[in-house]
Amino acid sequence: MPSFFTFQQGADSRGPSYDSSPLLGRFRAVPRTHRNSSVLSFSPTGRGLGIGYGSLFTSTDGDGEDSDGDDGEGDADNGILRRLGTAMRDLWVEPKQAVVAKAVRRWWARWFILAVLPALLTLAWCALPFPKYDLPDDDDNGESLAPDAAGHKVPGHGAARVEISFWYFLFVYYGLYNLTALMWITKVFNIYSLNWWPESLGFPVTVSIIALISIIVPIPVYCVPESRFLTNHNTAWIYWTFCTMAMPLIIAFAILLSHERHLGLRNSLSETQRIFSSSWWTGDTETLSARDRARRPQASHAAFNPDAPLEVALAPDANIYTRERALALRKRWLPASFVRFIWFCTALFIAMMAYVLGEAYAEIYLRTLPHTTMETIVYVYSWVITVHVLDGLVGWILGGNDGERVGSYPLGWIFKLYFSLTYQTYVRALYARLRSPTQFIYLQILSSSFLIILGPLMMSKPFHSILCLLSINNQPLASYRKFCARNTFLRTLSESVSMLTFLGSVLVLHYGTNKEVYPYFAFPQDPKGPDPNLPANPIGGGDDYSFTLTMYASMVTWACELVAGWIVRRILWFGWKMDVTGEARADLGTWPELLPTGVIVMVHVLQNMMFSIARLKFH
Structure with a gap:
């Protein structure tokens, strides 16, 4: 199995590890390479604020050595491939x-890896051409397109224009989508430093079995006529x-239970350890049972004989009582590592629920078009509040300091990125239904104003004091x-x-072969003419x-967002x-x-944005 998956069960870590550097109290001397010189900087390992708290690494390569690998002109290509x-x-x-x-030291490399690369991977996935078939002439799409009593058209995101191949969708489109989701879960477990797969099977076999199950289960649903309608949703x-x-x-939960990770002091004592514990007298080998005894049970007075060899006679039911008490304690007491794992699973479960709720929000919104401006504002900001509540809940679970539930800064980094991008993807999808420059201006004024005002305000000392007073935050001001x-x-x-992906998807789907699979991006100026299933005025105001x-x-x-972000950064620099x-x-x-995990998380969330607007009708 590749060394990439070398984490041991339960060996969770909360900060960076520098095993080769000396530990000096609460600080560890960390070698920081500058060309050919090494400078020691000190970093608190408790919270892991960073190497030298803001310093950068420079190195000739990953191992700090020259790994050219070129023995001559004939080996140049092999050397390049080896270095790659x-x-x-x-x-x-x-x-x-x-x-x-x-x-990530240079801005252009960092921007490409963190922004352009996830967008390109997502666009390549949604640009894979679907095998398409014309709709039957007598097909009414299974959808009622006539306006209902409220004047709404169903569905608002457009009815399916073509039929697609179920098997291509299942094995290629949906298969890659699920594989990305499994890789996201795996990378998050890697940051937590815990293997979720059985050691006997290994990662490749386990993930292959789960991927196979995810593909096999929908097949009977599609093959049974009575349940086939579910596959169109x-x-x-x-x-x-x-x-x-x-x-x-x-x-992972089952593995921990089978290894009794939920029980404290579960390992047997060695013979040497038993010599220095009461288990030597009782024959007990369990550490919890040994610790559970406050003292060695009293010997029976009647059995005492000063002339007899040295031995201890126990009360008849002393061992039974002690074992029962130890068993009861084993059932009551949960070790901190297991409790931390439960908190971690809870945070991950909430994060996964967020995109299920997002799909439900989008479905409700698109099936009740058209909306007035006020209805749109209510919808958008109800989703904004929902995302921020879930984000805050997960942030509280993960914590910012050691001992706070999970207490993992890198996990907080990843989940914050997840929720921030989840919010942004639904904002971008809304842009595809804005019908006048005025609507863009209104939304951008609100967004940029909140960022420029709230960003510095939340950084201020009075705001932090209020959070501490309300017991919302207990971190030091610097943290x-x-x-x-x-x-x-x-x-x-x-x-x-999110904006790069949105702009790229508009281009790819407008000019590409999958345009009819995503009718949500169909424009009235389409060569085939206006889409009759799209509402004429979904938001109110503007017909352009x-x-x-x-x-x-x-x-x-997007340019306004970049400028607003630059302004906030300058304020934070000059102010604090x-x-x-x-x-x-x-x-x-x-x-x-954080780098590979962040990229795979972004690809997964961006895929959610595209998957939720595809119209599924299988041939």
């Missing part, structure tokens, strides 16, 4: 601190993906400000990667809905000397696993 394979391993498979820090497929993603959690800087970086990253308006208005909006970009580089360098 090493770079891929050190950056994506087994990420190393020096390699990751070097990769996106929500049913997303719910099944949720079940697939829950399988690793169930497996709290670092979290705010991290959130600012992740918001900007989410805005950029077109491909040109959507592209140019979205690009202007907080380097948002520097903090992000330090995080990625300290926890290199």
Whole structure:
């Protein structure tokens, strides 16, 4: 099995590990390479604020040595391939601190890896051409397109224009979608430093079995005529993906239970350890039973004989009573590591539920079009509140300090990115239904104003004092400000990667072969003519809905978001000397696993955005 999967069961870690450097009290001396010199900087290992708290790594390669591999001109190609394979391993498979820090040091490389690459992977997935078939002439799509009593058309995201191949969808489109979801779960477990798969099977076999189950189960649903209608609903497929993603959690939980990780002091004592414990007298080998005895049971007075050999006679039922008491204690007491794992599973479960709720929100919104401006605002901000409540709940579970439930900063980094991008993807999907420049302007004024005002406000000392007074936050001011800087970086990253994907998807689907699979992106100026299933005015005000308006208005909006983000960063720097970009580089360098995990999380969330608007009708 590749060394990428070398974590041991339960060997969870909460901060960066520097095994080769000396531990000095609460601090560890960390070698920081500068060309050919090594400088020691001190980093608190308790919370892991970063190597030198903002310092960068520089290295010639992942191992700190020259690995040219060129023995001559004839071996040049092999040397290049070898270096490329090493770079891929050190950056994506087994990420190393020096390699990751070097990769994200320059702005263009960091921007490409964190924003462009996830967008390209998502666009390549949704651009895979579907085998398509014309709809039967007598097919009414199974949808009622006539306006209902409220004047709504069903569905608002457009009815299916073509039939698609079920088998291609299942094995290629949906198969890749589920594989990305499983990789996301695996990478999050890697950050937690816990293997979720059975050691006897290994990762490749276990993940292959789960992927096979995720593909096999929908087949009988499709083959049975009475249940085939379920396959035409996106929500049913997303719910099944949720079940697939829950399988690793169930497996990990079962493994811990089978290893008695939920029981404290479960290991047997060695013969040497028993010599120095009461178990030597009682014959007990269980550590919990030994510790449970406050003292050795009294010997029977009647059995005492001063002339007899040295031996201890126990009360008749002393062993029985002690064992029962130990068993009761074993059932009552949960070790801290197991409780921490339960908190971790709870946070992961809430995160997975978020995109199921998002699909339900989108379905309700699109099936009740058209909306007035007020209805749209209520819908959008009800979803905004829902996302932020779930984000806050998961953030509280993960905690920011050791001893706080999970207490993992890198896990908080990943989940914050997940929720921030989840929110942004649904905002981008809304852009495809804005019909006038005025609507873009209104939304952008609200968004940028909130960022420019709330960003510095939340960084201020009075705001932090209020949070502490209300017991919402108990972090020191310096740690709290670092979290705010991290959130600012992740918001900007989410805005950029979601907008890149949105613009790319509009281009790919407007000019590509899958345009008819995604009628949500169909424009009235389509060569085939207006889509009769799309409402004429879904938001209210403005009838200039077109491909040109959507592209140019979205690009202007993105430019405004970048400017707003730049303004906030300057305010944070001049006001509190907080380097948002520097903090992000330090995080990625300290926890290199954040890079591949962040990329796969972004691809998964972006795939959710595209999957939820595809119209499924199988041939």
